[in-house]
Amino acid sequence: MSESSRPQRGENLDTMPKRGKPTLRTIATIAGLAVTTVSRALSDAPQISLETRQRVHRIAREIGYLPDRAAQRLKTGRTNVIAILLDSHEEVVGFSTSIMYGIAKALKETSYHLVVAPNFLSTTNVEAAEYIIRNHLADGLIFTRTEPLDARVRLLLETGFPFICHGRTEFSTPHPYVDYDNFTFAYEATRRLIAKGRRKVTVILPPKRLTFCQHILHGFMTAVREAGIAYEIPEAVDLDTPADLLRDFISARAAALEAPDGFICPGEVSALAAISGMSDAGRTLATDYDIVAKETSRLLTQLQPKVDTIHEDLTAAGEDLGRMLLQRINNPDVADLHLLLPPQINFPIG
Amino acid sequence: MSESSRPQRGENLDTMPKRGKPTLRTIATIAGLAVTTVSRALSDAPQISLETRQRVHRIAREIGYLPDRAAQRLKTGRTNVIAILLDSHEEVVGFSTSIMYGIAKALKETSYHLVVAPNFLSTTNVEAAEYIIRNHLADGLIFTRTEPLDARVRLLLETGFPFICHGRTEFSTPHPYVDYDNFTFAYEATRRLIAKGRRKVTVILPPKRLTFCQHILHGFMTAVREAGIAYEIPEAVDLDTPADLLRDFISARAAALEAPDGFICPGEVSALAAISGMSDAGRTLATDYDIVAKETSRLLTQLQPKVDTIHEDLTAAGEDLGRMLLQRINNPDVADLHLLLPPQINFPIG
DNA sequence: GTCAAAATTTAAAACGTTTTCATTCGTCGA
DNA sequence: TCGACGAATGAAAACGTTTTAAATTTTGAC
Structure with missing residues (x-):
């Protein structure tokens, strides 16, 4: 204990009443220990005695x-x-909000923060990733809405920067991901409509450039072909279409000949738009037509009559994303980190 | 030049092919200068000769x-x-997207980054601010949708942490802000409807807890009282009401007795919902009723017939927010930093 | 009791930058 | 010619933490 008590609070805090923020040195001085020991104690290093560890904490x-x-x-x-x-x-x-909520939950007890990186000044979605890597603004990256040949995935694989995405790319390049089993979603949804006696089914697809559009289409077509039933696939609208336009489209379609009587809606907004649109055309849910919707919040549970739903738990997906990314960061050579989340079907399947 | 060339690239990069990231030392070695000089040259300190400065850059x-x-x-x-x-x-x-875009523009040529701080795990909106201050995660804070007695404003004023918000609080506590003149917006919008011969006007208000709801209401009521005209203020819906519910509400209202024939819509979504809802009730824009809408993007310019609009440039507001916050950070005692942005009226006023 | 090994703790260097203070070097007035 | 001055540069300390290597204390076997 030679000169451990330097005049730390001298005349140098006249700039701001910053109350000399406590540092490791502060603790060390109080505890009569070395800074090293304090650091180790706080990070729960094994070689520190239980007593000191507790005291430092x-x-x-x-x-x-x-x-x-x-x-x-x-x-x-x-x-x-x-x-x-x-x-x-x-x-x-x-x-994204639900996913972020899940990520935040996964990070809760760790030392990690979540920040949202907007990408307003660049034109391609890969530039934001480049920017983050170059400036080392984060230890890991999460993103959603993957495409079959995703430029972000390629960049991150090349640079070896830790990442995980919600959704897959094409299968040739393995990469970490968490995805929802949209094939099964669409397959079971379509079968449900058929089982209910519907004779012409349709599906509001995601934008075509996104990978999971293919999965939904595949599941839909598989069930349609198995049953040999009529179907149609709207080209003018998709899941990103604003709700009123979708509503008007469906209303117009319902008034025309050979309108569909079964809807797959992989999103709550599209389900509500479909109900409103059909209602505008004088059709009644459950009587004239049926819907199977993907629900991600509890928006649809209010409705009367109830629509059949298949649940996608985005918060849980976010938790998995966060957890797996941390895993990837702390152990770069874990192989083949991926997860396919099963749909949770809220109706009897037979 | 004693021993400036230490063996920096020894055996210590076997962990990662990290290509020894260049540092000030790297530049100093190459230029044959001291680290100090390089640091000064890069930050354009005055005492460095022009030649060295350029070479270092x-x-x-x-x-x-x-x-x-x-x-x-x-x-x-x-x-x-x-x-x-x-x-x-x-x-x-x-x-928020437009505002963020503006902030990003203001930060473009500076050394500052913009991060979005989500606040999912806390229950009050003030906790996110507390968290940022405690962990010193940023030098300054921006937020929107202020309330008359805003807990965030109070906290930040108390701690002296630099911030600026979009919107005001009550007038008793001065604080930095950028706001839009919503009084004038509502006043001129209402007068326009009256000038067009409308006889019963209504307004879709923001949620009541937000300060700018009062401003809009005040402008609306001032014009209404001056003209001695009939009006109504819906209680069941506000600007945050989902578009289809709003549409259905307006459609139902239009079918009832003494329905309004003039709408103030302080948001594009509400304007579109109003048009759809009135259309559902068989009413035609410009013939049966009129709308004056606040437009923040170019969504409404497509419409036929055109609706009267008053523009609010959120991107410009974002730029002001960013610029003024930097000012506040670099010079903490600038007094009374605030800005009231004038509405840009897209119709002849008389 | 002694000595080596194990268990704790410590000193000091390092991360890459900024900043305070000192140094060099030419230039100029006397 | 001398000293002083200003311009330009440099050496070294510091920010608060982690980590390597060393020192100290405790333990246990003989």
């Missing part, structure tokens, strides 16, 4: 110590930040 | 030098990050 809590993330980052090279990418013009609608 | 560009933000932050205490807060359950719809 207690002091830290009492004086409200928070580690300086800049110093940690400088030393370790890790930012303790996970970023989620937003497409150039994607808006954070309920979809 | 050139080398930095050539080897792709990027400053280590963690080191900068550790040394200066500044994070070079601006955060925009999202409400607990607010979704980033077109509204």
Whole structure:
């Protein structure tokens, strides 16, 4: 104990009443330990005795110590930040919000933060990823709405930067992902409509460039072909179409000849638009037509009569994304990190 | 030049092919200068000769030098990050997106980044702000949708943390803000409807807890009282009501007795919902009723017949927010930093 | 009791930058 | 010619943490 008590609170806090933020040194001085020991104790290193560890933790809590993330980052090279990418013009609608909520839950007890990286000034969705990597703004990346040949996936695989996405690309390049089994969703949804006696089915598809559009189409077509039933696939609208336009489209379609009497709606907004549109055309749910919808919140449970739903738990998906990305960051050579989440079917299947 | 060339690239890069990221030292070695000089040259300090400054900049560009933000932050205490807060359950719809775009533009040529701070795990919207301050995750905060007694504003004023918000609180506590003149918007919009010969006007208000709801109501009521005209204020819906519910509400209202024939829609979604709803009830725009809408994108310019619009440039507001926040950060005692943006009226006023 | 091994703790260097203070070098007035 | 001055550059400390290597204390076997 030579000169451990330097005049730390001298005349140098006249600039701001910043109350000399506590550091490891503060704790060390109070506890009569070395900074090293305090650091180790706080990070629960094995070689520290239980007693010191507890004492250090207690002091830290009492004086409200928070580690300086800049110093940690400088030393370790890790930012303790996970970023989620937003497409150039994607808006954070309920979809991403639920996923973010799940990610935030997965990060809750860790030292990691979630930041949302908007991508407003660049034209391609890969530029935001490049920017993050170049400036080392995060330790890992999450993004959604993958395409079969996704430029982001390619870039990240090339640079070896940790990432995981919600959705898959084509199968030739394996990469970490969490995806929902949209094939089964569409297959079971279609079979349900058929089982209910519907004779012409249709599906509101996602935008064609997205991978999961293929999955839904595949599941739909498989069930349609097995049953040899009539179907139609709207070209003018998709899941990203604004709700009123969708409503008007469906209303117009219902008034025409050979209108469909069974709808697959892989999203709540499209389901509500379909109900409104059919209602505009004088059709009654359950009597004149049926819907099977994908539900991600509890929006549809209010409806009377009830529509058949298949649940997709986006919050759970977000938790998996967060958990698996951390796994990937801390152990770069875990092989083949992926997960396919099963649909949760809310009606009897036979 | 004693021993400036240490064996920097020894055996220590076997962990990762990280290509020894260039640092100030790298540049210094190449240029035959001291690290100090390089640092000064890059930050354009006055005492560096023009020649050295240019040379250093050139080398930095050539080897792709990027400053280590963690080191900068550790040394200066500044994070070079601006955060925009999202409400607990607010979704980033077109509204926030435009503002973020403007902020990003204002930050473009500076060293600042914009990050979006979601607030999913806390229940009140003030917790996200607290979290950011405690962990010093940003140098300044931006948020929107202020309330008359806004807990975030109070917290930030108390702690002296730099912030600026889009929208005002009550007038008793001055604080930095950028706001749109919603009084004038509503006043002129109402007068326009009256000038067009409408005899019963109505307005879709924002949620009552938000400050700018009062401003719109005030402008509306002022014009209504001046003209002594009939009016009504819907209680069951507001600007946050989902579009189909709004449409159905308006359609139902149009069918009833003494329905309004003039609508103030302070948002594009509500304007479209009003048109659809009136159309459902068999009413024709411009013939049976008129609308004055606030437009923030170019969504409404497509419509036939045209609706009268008053423009609010959210991107410009974002730019002002970013610019003024930087001003506030770099000079904490600028007094009374605020801006009231005038409506841009797209019809002849008389 | 002694000595080596194990269990703890510590000193010091390092991460990459900024900043304070000192140094060099030419230039100019006397 | 001398010293002083200003311009330009440099050396070294510091920010708060982690980590390597070393020092100290404790333990256990003989």
